[in-house]
Each structure stands twice: as C-alpha cells, then as structure tokens.
Amino acid sequence: MYELIANSIPIAIVASIPLLLAVEGELLVQRGGIINLGIEGMMLTAAMTAAFAAQTTGSVTIGFLGGIAGAMVITAIFGVFAIALRADQIVTGTAINLLALGGTSFVYREVAAFQRPIPQLHTDIVSALSWIVAPLILGAILWNTSFGLRLRACGENPEALAATGRSVRMHRWAALMIEALLVGIGGAYLSLALSSGFAENMTAGRGFIALSIVIFGRWKIKGALLGTAIFGLAAALQYALQAANRGIPFHILLAVPYVVTLLILCGVAGRVRSPESLGRP
Amino acid sequence: MIHLSHITKTLGATRAVDDVSLDVRNGEIVALAGENGAGKTTLMRIAAGEIDADGGSVNREGRAELVHQHFLLVDALSIAENLALTHRGFRFTTRRIIEREASAIIESTGIELRDGSRLVAELSVGERSKLELIKAIARKPSTLILDEPTSVLTPNETTELFRVMRRIAAEGAAVVFISHKLPEVLEVADRIVVMRGGRVIAESAARDTNVRDLANAMVGRITEQPSDRATAGRITAIVGVAGNGQAELAAKLRDEERDAGHIPEDRTRDGIVAEMTIAENLALKAKRWNAREAARHAERMIALYSIRASGPLQRAGDLSGGNQQKVILARELDRKPKRIVAAEPTRGLDIEATRFVHEQLRSAAVEGASILLITSDLDEAFALADTIQVIYRGRLSDPLTPSEAATRVASLMAGVA
Numbered sequence: 169m170y171e172l173i174a175n176s177i178p179i180a181i182v183a184s185i186p187l188l189l190a191v192e193g194e195l196l197v198q199r200g201g202i203i204n205l206g207i208e209g210m211m212l213t214a215a216m217t218a219a220f221a222a223q224t225t226g227s228v229t230i231g232f233l234g235g236i237a238g239a240m241v242i243t244a245i246f247g248v249f250a251i252a253l254r255a256d257q258i259v260t261g262t263a264i265n266l267l268a269l270g271g272t273s274f275v276y277r278e279v280a281a282f283q284r285p286i287p288q289l290h291t292d293i294v295s296a297l298s299w300i301v302a303p304l305i306l307g308a309i310l311w312n313t314s315f316g317l318r319l320r321a322c323g324e325n326p327e328a329l330a331a332t333g334r335s336v337r338m339h340r341w342a343a344l345m346i347e348a349l350l351v352g353i354g355g356a357y358l359s360l361a362l363s364s365g366f367a368e369n370m371t372a373g374r375g376f377i378a379l380s381i382v383i384f385g386r387w388k389i390k391g392a393l394l395g396t397a398i399f400g401l402a403a404a405l406q407y408a409l410q411a412a413n414r415g416i417p418f419h420i421l422l423a424v425p426y427v428v429t430l431l432i433l434c435g436v437a438g439r440v441r442s443p444e445s446l447g448r449p
Numbered sequence: 450m451i452h453l454s455h456i457t458k459t460l461g462a463t464r465a466v467d468d469v470s471l472d473v474r475n476g477e478i479v480a481l482a483g484e485n486g487a488g489k490t491t492l493m494r495i496a497a498g499e500i501d502a503d504g505g506s507v508n509r510e511g512r513a514e515l516v517h518q519h520f521l522l523v524d525a526l527s528i529a530e531n532l533a534l535t536h537r538g539f540r541f542t543t544r545r546i547i548e549r550e551a552s553a554i555i556e557s558t559g560i561e562l563r564d565g566s567r568l569v570a571e572l573s574v575g576e577r578s579k580l581e582l583i584k585a586i587a588r589k590p591s592t593l594i595l596d597e598p599t600s601v602l603t604p605n606e607t608t609e610l611f612r613v614m615r616r617i618a619a620e621g622a623a624v625v626f627i628s629h630k631l632p633e634v635l636e637v638a639d640r641i642v643v644m645r646g647g648r649v650i651a652e653s654a655a656r657d658t659n660v661r662d663l664a665n666a667m668v669g670r671i672t673e674q675p676s677d678r679a680t681a682g683r684i685t686a687i688v689g690v691a692g693n694g695q696a697e698l699a700a701k702l703r704d705e706e707r708d709a710g711h712i713p714e715d716r717t718r719d720g721i722v723a724e725m726t727i728a729e730n731l732a733l734k735a736k737r738w739n740a741r742e743a744a745r746h747a748e749r750m751i752a753l754y755s756i757r758a759s760g761p762l763q764r765a766g767d768l769s770g771g772n773q774q775k776v777i778l779a780r781e782l783d784r785k786p787k788r789i790v791a792a793e794p795t796r797g798l799d800i801e802a803t804r805f806v807h808e809q810l811r812s813a814a815v816e817g818a819s820i821l822l823i824t825s826d827l828d829e830a831f832a833l834a835d836t837i838q839v840i841y842r843g844r845l846s847d848p849l850t851p852s853e854a855a856t857r858v859a860s861l862m863a864g865v866a
Contacts, residue, residue: 314540324525331521332535
C-alpha cells in the first residue's frame with residue numbers, strides 16, 4: 169500500500185497541474201467578487217487552441233501561447249457579459265461552457281491540422297510554475313499589493329471601492345485576465361503534455377472540480393494547494409488501485425477522490441465565509 | 450468653499466431640489482435642516498459632485514467630501530486596510546506598513562480610534578462612523594459634508610464629533626452638517642438653512658433663532674398651540690432613542706387594550722398580511738366575513754383614504770409602503786375607537802403619505818379619540834402632540850407641554866436630566 173501511495177505522488181503532481189492552475193485563477197477572480205463558472209469551457213478552448221497552434225507550427229512554445237490566447241478570447245466574452253453588461257454570472261458561465269463544448273467538438277472534427285503529430289515537450293517548467301511560482305505570486309498580489317487590497321474590496325463591498333474613485337470593473341477585468349493566463353497554460357498543458365493532442369471534452373469536469381476546491385479551500389491559497397493535492401493524490405491512487413485490480417468495483421473507486429477531498433477539506437478549518445459580494449453583478 | 454446657484458434636480462416625478470442657492474464659506478459650519486425628503490441629501494450630493502444638477506451652477510474650491518449616512522466600509526477588511534483603499538496607484542506593501550500609515554493618518558485627524566488591525570466587522574456603529582469621518586478628513590477636503598452623522602451616535606460621541614467639526618472649520622475648511630435634530634443644529638452650527646419640499650425656506654444665524662421657529666419652518670405651518678386645538682381627545686407622544694422600551698410598551702398596550710386601534714411599528718410584519726387582498730386585510734377585525742360585503746367596504750375605504758390600488762382584490766403586499774399604511778389606518782380608525790396606539794406611524798413614508806397619516810390622527814383626536822403616539826421622530830411629536838413624554842431605559846418622564854419639551858427633551862432622551 170505504501171508503495172502504491174509513493175508511486176502515485178509524482179503522477180499526482182503532474183496530472184493535477186491543469187486543475188491547480190484553474191483553482192488558482194478562480195480563487196483570484198472570486199476574491200474580486202466574480203464567479204466564473206465558464207472555467208471548464210475556458211480550459212477546453214485553451215486545450216484546443218494550444219494543440220492547433222502546436223500542431224500547425226511544430227513549436228511547443230507557440231502551442232502554449234495559442235492556449236493562453238484561446239483562453240483569453242473566451243474569457244473576454246465572459247467578461248463582456250458578466251462585467252460590462254452586468255449579466256447573471258452563473259448563466260453566462262454556463263453558456264460559455266456549452267459554447268466551448270460544442271464549438272471545440274465541431275472545430276476538432278472539421279479541421280485537418282489536428283491529425284498532425286504533437287511536438288515533444290522537452291523541459292517541463294509548468295509543474296514548478298503551478299505548484300510553486302504561481303501560488304507565491306498570487307499570494308503576494310492578494311496580500312502585499314495595493315491592487316490585491318482593492319480587488320478584495322471589490323469582492324466584499326464594491327460600493328466602498330467605487331466611493332474612493334476607483335473602477336471596480338477594471339480590477340475585475342484584470343483579475344479575469346490573470347485567470348485566463350493561468351487557465352490557458354493549464355489547458356495547453358493538458359493537450360500538449362498530459363495527452364498527445366486534443367480530444368473532445370478532454371477537460372472532463374476539471375473546471376467544476378476547481379470551483380468546488382476554491383470553495384472548500386475557503387478562498388485561501390493554502391486551501392487551494394492542499395485541496396488540489398488531496399484530490400490529485402486520491403485520483404492517482406484510484407487509478408493505481410483499478411490497475412492493481414483488488415476486486416473493488418471501479419464505480420466506487422471513481423468516487424473516492426471526491427469523497428476524500430470533501431471530507432478532508434471539511435475538517436480542515438473553521439467556518440466558511442465567502443466574499444460578501446460574490447456573484448453580484 | 451462651495452457656491453451653489455439656482456440648483457434644480459428632478460428625481461423621478463418629484464422636484465427634489467427646486468431653485469436653491471447656497472454659499473458655504475471657509476471656516477464656517479452651516480447646518481442644513483429639514484424633514485426627511487426635503488432635498489438636503491440630494492442638494493449636497495450635487496455639491497460634492499456625486500450627481501449632476503439638472504440646472505444651475507456649482508462652484509467648488511478644492512475638493513468636497515460627503516460622508517454618507519450609510520457606511521461605505523469593507524467589513525472583511527481591517528481599519529488600516531479600509532484607509533489604504535484610498536491610496537492611488539500600484540505598490541507593494543505589507544500589513545505592517547499599512548497599519549503604520551493608518552495610525553499616522555488617524556493621529557493627524559485628531560480622532561480617537563485605537564488598534565488599526567481590527568476588522569471593521571468587529572467595530573461598534575460609533576467606531577465605524579469615526580472611521581468614515583477619518584477617511585473623509587484624511588483626504589484634506591476644503592468642504593466637509595456630513596449627512597445625519599449623529600443619528601447613530603451616543604451623546605458622548607456626538608460631543609466628540611462636534612469638537613472635530615469645530616476644529617476642521619477653525620483650520621479653514623467649510624463644514625456642512627445635515628440634520629433634522631434641532632437642538633444639535635443650534636449647538637454646533639454658525640448658520641442654519643432650513644429646507645422643505647426641495648426649497649430653502651429659512652436661513653439665519655444660529656444665535657438669532659430657536660427650536661420653535663426652526664420647527665415651524667421645517668414642518669411648514671405654524672405648529673398649532675394646544676389651545677387652538679379642538680381637544681375632545683388628546684394626543685400624547687412618547688419619544689425617545691430607539692431601543693429604550695418603545696417596542697415593549699407598544700406590545701404591552703396591544704395585549705391590554707384589545708379594543709383600541711393599533712398601528713404597529715413594523716407594518717409589513719404586524720400590520721398587514723402581504724399575501725392577502727386589500728379587502729381581506731380590511732376585514733381582519735370584522736365580526737363576520739362576507740366576501741361581497743368586504744369588497745364593497747374595501748371600495749369605500751379605498752376612496753375615503755385615497756389608497757392607490759387597482760381595486761379591493763389587489764394583493765396588499767404589492768402596495769407601496771404609504772398605501773399599506775393607509776390600509777392599516779382604514780382598518781384601525783374607521784371603527785372610531787376611543788383609544789388609538791400608533792407606533793412609528795410614518796416611518797419610511799414620503800411627505801405626502803406622512804401628511805395624510807398626520808391628518809387622520811388629528812381628526813381622530815378631534816372626534817374624541819385619545820391617541821398615544823410612540824415615535825422616534827421628534828418633529829412628528831412636536832407637530833402632533835399636546836403632551837410629550839420621554840421614554841428612557843423603559844421609564845416614562847413626567848408629561849411635558851410642547852414648549853417645555855422643546856428645551857428638555859434632548860437631555861431627557863440622553864438620560865442626563
């Protein structure tokens with residue numbers, strides 16, 4: 169069993185990178201008062217545009233840039249509705265997910281470039297970025313910059329920030345674009361590093377899991393890291409157990425990561441207090 | 450300094466500000482007095498540049514800061530972080546830096562507020578209003594406008610606020626103090642401007658006026674002398690700071706005097722059944738229920754009390770606050786009870802509806818009912834009552850005549866007399 173766990177750790181670290189980046193991005197925008205439910209669609213789009221860019225140019229770097237660009241375009245659509253037009257964020261996010269799912273599947277079937285080979289990823293800086301660099305930078309932004317302070321005010325009482333003459337919308341747009349950057353990298357990593365190319369609905373609910381980890385991690389970066397780590401490890405273990413075939417029905421095994429994450433994060437710390445103005449347009 | 454000339458502003462269907470000109474000079478404290486809805490806040494929002502006037506011109510020297518009646522603070526952030534929100538531009542910082550800066554800011558304003566690391570959520574109302582004041586003063590306005598700042602303060606906190614206002618004025622700023630509490634207005638202001646219905650009605654130096662003249666100007670008619678009244682019944686007003694036992698008194702009377710007409714304080718909770726129709730609400734105290742009769746009765750009441758409704762079968766919950774109150778009046782007063790207990794009968798109502806309620810209570814008194822009016826609105830008490838009693842910590846003061854009350858009510862309410 170110990171061997172099983174030990175073997176699962178490196179797999180978990182790598183396999184949960186897209187999820188982690190999504191959690192980090194979503195944490196930032198939710199601190200600013202926005203629920204971006206469209207994160208699943210953002211990541212799926214990024215996975216596709218990254219694969220397309222990499223397969224047509226043969227460059228991994230351009231692939232990642234393509235992923236970021238794809239995420240940013242989709243995020244901009246979300247932002248126009250949710251921030252500029254003050255539409256309902258839940259509805260907008262859901263629409264983005266449906267749009268991305270249908271759109272990517274359609275493009276994938278129609279475009280021949282997806283049949284070309286995927287260029288090889290040689291040096292993996294993304295795992296260090298997502299597990300170490302991004303959390304440090306996000307923590308510094310939120311707690312040690314004037315921007316972070318104002319962003320948190322946007323999430324709690326936007327009227328108070330507006331009364332000081334600052335634009336709530338600009339702060340939320342900025343947070344949303346940082347999220348797009350992170351999710352874009354995550355989506356690209358999914359199609360370029362974890363798989364060999366794009367596949368329909370390949371994000372498989374990671375965006376929604378990210379949303380719940382943000383909540384169960386109590387909008388804290390430590391909580392986000394811990395939650396992702398637990399989920400990633402439980403998921404990797406689950407695969408290993410399935411492969412080992414110990415006679416446990418695989419349906420139960422599939423549920424294990426969710427249950428374990430839920431239980432541990434519920435027990436971790438105090439009461440849940442969401443940003444006061446979360447989701448209020 | 451601000452210079453307003455011929456300002457007009459229409460909000461919805463009402464002329465909120467109607468051709469008002471006003472100068473506030475540096476070093477001067479000007480009080481803007483008037484009833485709710487007189488246009489004081491709208492005028493000052495225009496003066497501070499928060500909203501634009503429809504007509505007229507605004508001249509400001511330097512910046513004007515308006516401290517709102519409701520707090521614009523972030524509960525989840527600390528005192529220091531709230532103060533740091535006003536900082537412009539991007540910079541790296543730490544909690545320590547922010548807290549050090551905050552204590553310097555707080556000290557420079559001369560207002561006492563300890564421990565900047567405390568969350569706003571943990572502060573008392575008085576401390577929150579201090580923080581709002583610090584935020585405004587820290588931006589070094591040349592005009593400082595305070596909108597009803599004392600409504601949530603204890604007497605001691607009010608004294609401290611007045612001290613700060615005088616100092617700010619002495620340092621050369623113009624200070625505007627919006628209030629409807631006349632004793633306070635007289636205490637702190639150099640000059641008093643009274644507004645009513647969007648217009649300036651009276652203006653005078655504080656030393657040349659008194660509570661009675663101001664009250665008359667605010668209410669808009671000479672407050673009737675007790676002898677002028679056809680006093681078959683009497684109106685006794687119970688006044689006091691909210692939470693001194695008014696609710697308990699009303700509840701006790703409701704239990705003891707079942708035949709009296711009761712106008713409850715919380716009209717949506719205790720006064721009407723929102724889900725039921727006007728006709729049903731009006732029939733709640735009737736001896737028997739007959740749908741057709743109730744509808745006919747409701748139609749008469751709608752006409753008599755000029756209730757703005759589509760008909761007897763409209764849901765009471767869909768009416769405006771003023772019209773809900775009229776439904777309650779129609780039910781409670783139409784039976785001509787000998788005794789009426791009215792708790793905060795005009796809270797949240799506009800001027801028209803307030804006037805209507807006052808007229809109904811007056812005519813009930815003329816027709817012989819004795820009325821107990823429990824109110825936190827002193828103007829209402831002075832406008833209606835022939836006897837005023839102050840409630841403080843559950844105890845009633847001796848009955849006072851309005852002229853006695855004018856001088857003693859503030860100290861009785863504060864419990865210092």
